[in-house]
Amino acid sequence: MLPIQAGEFGFSITAADQPDLADIDGFYRRGRGGFWVADDGGRIVGTIALRDLGDGQGALRKMFVAASHRGASDRGSGDGIAQRLLDILVQHAAANGFSVIVLGTTDRFLAAHRFYEKNGFATIDAGDLPAGFPRMDLDTRFYRRTI
Template sequence: MSDIVIRAFRAGDEQGVIGVILPIQREEFGVAITAADQPDLAAIADFYQTAKSGFWVAEKDGKIVGTISLKDIGNDEAALRKMFVAAEVRGKEFGVAARLLDALMAHAAAVGLKTILLGTTDKFLAAHRFYEKNGFSEIVADELPASFPRMAVDTKFYRRTV
């Protein structure tokens, strides 16, 4: 298929992760956000690699080209966050988004999570199609548990059972 490896985040990946996420947020979608606005990115291991949480990267030729994370929010529920794939490796040819989601779902099942929730902006139209194609159903914000880490930019919400 491709020489892209999906693996768990490890120390030293921070700049690569930020290098994928920020340009997509800022340049592609015009979201006025900085790394400082996302303190989780400065403490990925502490924020995403505890309890039933996790953080994975897609790596191509030693460079991080995709990210996905899962934040344990209690009650066997978790929030899917930080799903970003660099433009040069998007699409079915590479399958990066699907492989990242597969890694996350396998982890969720292995650790006994029951529900995955996510929030996204109305601008990420391709993401909406991807989530819907992969078993996520749109829900209204009122259906989110109080523990869900809602971001100010999020306007659409989805749920999938594990």
């Protein structure tokens, strides 16, 4: 994830800025949350996480796909990795009683905005985020989807 955040997009962010990555089980897999990884021959090429915020609400976090694996269809396999990761997360959320998924992203991820909107997410104001939402300093645009 760091090569995408810092290298590809030029954000000043380190592993120390993301303590959730040092305790994935404690941060994401507690409650009904989860953390999923896409790999290609043992190399991690995508991630997505769902943090259980309680009251049927979840925060989508850590959605990253390596540039080499982005697109509507990677290697002729149908839906791209990003779509497959999101589908897994939404299916998990629905099966585990979530009614809402929220997320924060940056204004700079224009392709991500289109992707989320295509998948039923609508923009919301930061003030409409649920209590306990794990907001990062880079988050400037927020989305919500009802399950």
